[in-house]
Amino acid sequence: MVNQIYKQVFSFFLSVLLLQSSTVSYVRKSFDLNKPCRHFVLYLHNIAYDDDNAANATAATIVNPLGLGDYSFGRVIICDDPVTMDQNYLSKPVARAQGFYFYNKKTNFNTWVAWTLVFNSTKHKGTFTIMDANPYGMEPTRDLAIVGGTGDFLMTRGIATLKTKLSQGSKYFCLEMNIKLYECY
Template sequence: MANQIYKQIISFLLCVLLIQYNIVSSVQKSFSLEKPCKHFVFYFHNIAYDEDNAANATSSTILNPMGLGDFSFGKLVIVDNPVTMDQNYLSKPVARAQGFFFYTGKTNFNSWVSWTLVFNSTQHKGTMTIMGANPIMESTRVLSIVGGTGDFLMTRGIAMFTTDLIQGNKYFRLKIDIKLYECYY
């Protein structure tokens, strides 16, 4: 009799596991790395604060340790930068990049980025969060898109950064090629 009870319990547990597997596998969203579900190209414009341009600055160093090498190691920069569809800084922004980056390389220029693209236009509403290592001296860098809200709810993908223009220490522009591989809207 004990064997029969054990068989019934095991049969019941196997049925529960099978039902859970079917539910989870039917909810999982499949995606292809060959073809993104959405693709965007944006331009990120940065004007560094330097005590003379408070009205126009879009980023500011809030922590700048002294004496830690020639590559700005430990420098922390907060950003609220316009993001446009073209290279013109004066174009109407489609989003704002808000967040921070800090320099992580003691022997070369490297940074770590955490930005949220905040969309509030007629075309898109919501946010998209970009995070990851940004080896500045490489021509193209790939960072992770780790989530979003609104039109980009729970999205995942990649953001390829290319430095498009540098003008001294005050202005730089990045081309951001975004490919989303997990889209719910």
């Protein structure tokens, strides 16, 4: 009986020691918001599909509910947009913004964005993901979260400040993306 109790106590302490040895300590990294580890500016170009531009379209509405207000509430758009180093749509793309956005407010234009920027150029290889609300109808610039990445951007975090540079109704828009990465590996 006593031998059985020793075995249980020994097993308990051994389990605690094993758990402690496999526990990774977490140290919060401090960020200097004035000194990002990487900083660059990119331009996203979005051309909406409209029945007669299939060859040039980079985005298509996949859900378009009717009668839900004047602000496209409920509309879902899938995109594969070119990303360039300047505002010229015909410039060589350095990345593609692949993902979706949807309109999620009934009282003004507001979207929620989930884009992965896929880089495959001589300068950068890898991806990073932008996910956040984009209240473009209310703010001239909007900060969206960069929540992770791969390759040259492995596990990066930061901010993408978006500014609409050109908008031609619902057919075309160009966004300036001021990218500041604060966690780089």
